[in-house]
Amino acid sequence: MGMIExxxxxxxxxxxxxxxxxxxxxxxxxxxxxxxxxxxxxxxTTTISILTTTLSKTSGEVKIAGFDVEKxxxxxxxxxxxxxQQPSLDPQLTAEQNIRFHACLYGMCGYRPTxxxxxxxxxxxxLELAEIVGIQDVLFRPIKKLSGGMQRKLEIIRSLxxxxxxxxxxxxxxxxxxxxxxGLWDYINDVRNQYGTTIFLTTHYIDEAENVDKVCLIxxxxxxxxxxxxxxxxxxxxQELVLDAEDRTTLTNELTALGLxxxxxxxxxxxxxxxxxxxxxRLQTKLTVLRIHEPSLEDxxxxxxxxxxxxxx
Amino acid sequence: MSELALTxxxxxxxxxxxxxxxxxxxxxxxxxxxxxxxIMSLALPLVMMGMIGGNLMQNMAGDLGFDFGQxxxxxxxxxxxxxxxxxxxTSLVDDHDIDFNQExxxxxxxxxxxxxxxxxxxxxxxxxxxxxxxxxxxxxxITLPLGKLLLVLALAPLMCLSGGALAMxxxxxxxxxxxxxxxxxxxxxxxxFLSGAIIxxxxxxxxxxxxxxxxxxxxxxxxxRAVVYSGSAEYSSVVMFNPLINFAVIISLxxxxxxxxxxxxxxxxxxL
Numbered sequence: 295m296g297m298i299e300x301x302x303x304x305x306x307x308x309x310x311x312x313x314x315x316x317x318x319x320x321x322x323x324x325x326x327x328x329x330x331x332x333x334x335x336x337x338x339t340t341t342i343s344i345l346t347t348t349l350s351k352t353s354g355e356v357k358i359a360g361f362d363v364e365k366x367x368x369x370x371x372x373x374x375x376x377x378x379q380q381p382s383l384d385p386q387l388t389a390e391q392n393i394r395f396h397a398c399l400y401g402m403c404g405y406r407p408t409x410x411x412x413x414x415x416x417x418x419x420x421l422e423l424a425e426i427v428g429i430q431d432v433l434f435r436p437i438k439k440l441s442g443g444m445q446r447k448l449e450i451i452r453s454l455x456x457x458x459x460x461x462x463x464x465x466x467x468x469x470x471x472x473x474x475x476x477g478l479w480d481y482i483n484d485v486r487n488q489y490g491t492t493i494f495l496t497t498h499y500i501d502e503a504e505n506v507d508k509v510c511l512i513x514x515x516x517x518x519x520x521x522x523x524x525x526x527x528x529x530x531x532x533q534e535l536v537l538d539a540e541d542r543t544t545l546t547n548e549l550t551a552l553g554l555x556x557x558x559x560x561x562x563x564x565x566x567x568x569x570x571x572x573x574x575x576r577l578q579t580k581l582t583v584l585r586i587h588e589p590s591l592e593d594x595x596x597x598x599x600x601x602x603x604x605x606x607x
Numbered sequence: 608m609s610e611l612a613l614t615x616x617x618x619x620x621x622x623x624x625x626x627x628x629x630x631x632x633x634x635x636x637x638x639x640x641x642x643x644x645x646i647m648s649l650a651l652p653l654v655m656m657g658m659i660g661g662n663l664m665q666n667m668a669g670d671l672g673f674d675f676g677q678x679x680x681x682x683x684x685x686x687x688x689x690x691x692x693x694x695x696x697t698s699l700v701d702d703h704d705i706d707f708n709q710e711x712x713x714x715x716x717x718x719x720x721x722x723x724x725x726x727x728x729x730x731x732x733x734x735x736x737x738x739x740x741x742x743x744x745x746x747x748x749i750t751l752p753l754g755k756l757l758l759v760l761a762l763a764p765l766m767c768l769s770g771g772a773l774a775m776x777x778x779x780x781x782x783x784x785x786x787x788x789x790x791x792x793x794x795x796x797x798x799x800f801l802s803g804a805i806i807x808x809x810x811x812x813x814x815x816x817x818x819x820x821x822x823x824x825x826x827x828x829x830x831x832r833a834v835v836y837s838g839s840a841e842y843s844s845v846v847m848f849n850p851l852i853n854f855a856v857i858i859s860l861x862x863x864x865x866x867x868x869x870x871x872x873x874x875x876x877x878x879l
Contacts, residue, residue, distance in 0.1 A: 346713055348876070371715035372615075382706035386637045398629040399714040401615045401622040405629040436640075456615070 295360055297460055297492045298322035298345065303354035305340050313352065314340045316515040322508070324459075325490040329503035329523075331595060332512035338496040339379055341512070342464050345494070346376045359459055372400075375458030377449045377466035385438040389429060389448050392437060393420055393455060400456035409434070423451040426481055428474075442469045450478055454485055460492040461485075467499060475499070500592035509591065513602055523591045530597045531589040532565040535573060538583035545579040552576055563587075626720040627727065630711070634695065634728020648691060648732045652739035656683045661747060663805055673841040676749040680740070681759070681835055682804030685828045687736040688763055689770035690795045695729025696774040697787040699872065704784075708876050718873045722865065726771030733767050755835045762834065766827045769861045773823055775868025780875050798824040809847060823860045826853045 300320050306313040315337040322328040332338050343349035344356060347367045356362070361369040383392050390409050394416075398405045403416045410417075424430040427447040432440055440448065446466065453461060461482070467475045479502065485491050495503060503509055503523065510520040519526060538561045539545040549556050549564060554573065556564045561583055566573060570586055638644055660679050667675065702708045711721050737760075744750065751759065777790040800806060801818050802825040811819055819825050829846055830853035836842045848856075 348709055348713055368715050371713060374713070376713055378706060378709060380706050382710040384633065384637070384702075384707050385705065386640050387633065391633075391636065395629055395633055396710070396714070398625055399711070399716055401625065401715075404621075404625055405632055407632060 296321040297324045297326070297359055298328075298494065299355070299357045300341075300345075301355040303341070303344065303356055304352045305337075305344060305349070306352045312515070314515050315344070317354070318512065318515070318517045320510050320517060320520050322460075322492060322494060325486075325492055326508060327486065327493045327495070327506045329495045329497070329506040329509040330512060331496065331500065331503060331509060333599060336512045337515040338512060339464055342376070342462050342494070342496065346374055346462055347371055373459045374462060375453035375456065375460070376462040377446075377453050377464065379464045379466075379468070381442075381445050381449060383437045383445055383449065383452075386436065388434050388436055389424075389440065389444075390420060390433045392448065393452050396452045397455050402456055419455065420451070423455070427451060427477065443471060443474045446470055447474065447478065450481070457489055458491065460494060463493065463495045463497070465496055465498060467497065467502065475502075500595050501590070504591050511595070511598055513599075518598065518602070523594075526598075527589050527591060527594045530594040530601075532567055533570070533589065534587040535564040535566060535570055536583060536585040536587050537562045537564060537577075537581055539579045539581050541579065545577075545581075548577060548579050623717055623720045626714075626716040627724040630721055630724025631728035631731075634698070634725060635731045637698070638728075638732050644732065645735065648735045649739045651691070652683070652687060652736055652743045655686065656680070656740045656743040657747070660743075660805065664747075667806075672844045676744075676747070677751070677835070678807070678832070678845060679805050680744045680749045680751065681831050682828060683740050683744075684737050684759060685766055685824060685831055686795070686799050686804045687740050688730070688733045688766040689798060689824050689827070690791070691733035691736045692726060692730045692767040692770040693774040693778075693791050693794050695732055696725065696771055696778045697784065697791060698729070699725065699778055700781060700784050700787045703782055703876070712873070712876055718869050719865065722771075722775060722869045722872065723768070726768055726775075727764065729771060730764065730767030733770075734763060737763065751835065758834045759831055762827075762831055765857060765861075766831070769823045769827055769857050769864075772861045772864035772868055775872060776864055779868045779872030782875070798822045801825075803828055803847075809844075823857065823864070826856045826860070829853050830857065 298321065300318060303315055303318050304313050305315040318341070330338050330341065340349065344351045344363065345358065347363050347370055350364065358370045359373045361373070363370050384395070387395070394405070394409070394412065397403055397416060403413050406412045420433070421430065424433050427450060429444055429447050429451070432444055437445060446469065450466070467478060470478065482493065486493060495506065497503060506523060508520065509523050509526055511518045519529070521529070537545065542562065545562060546556065546558065549562070554564055556562055564573065574584065660683055663679060664676055699708065702711070712718070741756070774791070774794055777794060778787050781787045781790060797818070798804070801808065801815060802822040803819065804824065808819050808825070826848070829848050830850055833842070833846045833850040833853065836845050
């Protein structure tokens with residue numbers, strides 16, 4: 295049994311001519327790190343909203359940890375944590391009061407009017423998490439005085455305080471600087487390693503999905519591909535040799551004579567499928583640049599979108 | 608990272624009561640952090656009791672067969688509870704705007720607990736207004752005996768719950784602050800004039816009689832007056848129904864409004 299099982303899910307909003315999510319199916323295993331990628335309006339947030347019980351589906355079957363999202367909504371809510379695309383903090387409360395509110399709603403502790411009166415385990419946990427993500431100095435400040443990055447960090451603490459089995463991250467690192475992003479990912483990876491938390495990620499920073507176990511590409515509400523990042527890269531792109539020489543014309547003539555295809559884009563780019571060594575060993579021209587370019591998931595993703603656009607045209 | 612020492616409480620009742628308390632506490636915290644709201648809660652009795660009530664006393668109090676000042680004070684107290692609790696429910700719209708409703712609705716608790724917590728938290732401001740009304744009444748020379756006042760205070764949470772539940776039916780569906788503010792007027796103004804808060808309705812007839820019987824505040828007022836006037840000669844002139852009937856109607860209307868209002872709220876947030 296998968297942690298998340300989606301079968302033939304359809305969501306069509308009232309008055310919409312076409313479904314936002316159109317008959318999609320996928321499965322996420324327990325402890326898996328799963329990325330759900332697609333352009334704006336592809337149906338990512340709609341899917342996450344259905345999985346987290348905040349949006350009703352039109353048809354299909356969705357289960358989280360074996361529980362149906364509509365029939366067993368309460369059990370599903372016990373299992374999941376979510377960081378929404380838009381911050382969902384109360385700006386009039388302090389950072390700690392926002393965490394306390396969440397912890398109490400999830401039954402982690404009884405409500406007390408001040409932090410000092412809260413159970414020691416809660417206080418210890420909050421201070422520990424605040425230190426890890428670096429917001430210990432602003433923990434008792436009102437949210438409206440916190441930067442966007444600080445608010446995101448706070449939301450991450452809040453979403454993890456009840457140790458969910460599945461954590462949904464809906465473009466959660468948007469607006470964070472590189473150092474903060476890296477710090478958060480280090481922490482989320484720690485949580486994943488320690489508790490085996492399943493992570494469901496949507497992001498526009500494709501590099502964040504480079505190390506996921508499985509990636510699904512969604513476009514116009516339909517799933518276009520669902521596999522490992524390596525498989526996706528292999529299916530969409532070839533590895534490339536980046537070459538250059540003092541006499542570039544000789545080099546390109548030699549490549550043509552060897553029957554190799556190439557493009558010249560600042561450097562000479564030679565895509566290949568088999569051995570780079572074999573190509574290099576056959577070249578006589580003295581090279582000034584020799585590099586192997588491994589395509590990234592972002593390259594594959596861009597290629598996927600370009601192919602889709604070309605197909606539509 | 609150390610092991611989590613926090614564990615979830617198993618008892619469903621504990622968790623639901625804790626939710627009511629947590630949501631109510633948030634409302635109170637936000638109220639205390641908003642001086643403008645607190646000032647308004649205290650200023651409103653000055654307008655309602657001092658100006659409207661004072662004017663009515665000077666022009667309407669003769670030959671009624673009972674002390675109009677005390678009659679009106681009770682009317683204003685219940686009106687304040689209804690009006691301020693209803694106004695408090697408009698914070699649902701603010702919560703929707705900042706996506707905080709999503710945070711609440713994704714939590715594994717009953718939607719009823721969230722709504723009841725919201726109403727009870729909102730009633731804190733209503734109690735402040737109630738205190739303001741009593742103070743203005745005192746300045747106008749209208750008082751309640753301490754024992755009766757304590758009984759009215761004991762009934763206040765039920766009145767607030769009743770007013771808040773009624774407000775949920777309208778505000779639960781609204782996603783716009785201006786519309787929510789208009790809804791408050793739509794809910795509270797007819798009740799103030801048709802339920803007998805400041806104008807006796809014992810002689811109402813026709814449509815106005817039917818409307819007065821449909822207003823939850825009619826029964827809240829009548830119950831409160833039954834408690835205050837119990838044992839006095841004015842009881843039969845002021846109180847319309849048996850207190851038990853009032854109590855039963857209040858509970859029934861509150862439950863019905865709460866169920867419908869919560870359903871509307873949860874459905875509107877779920878974008879069916």
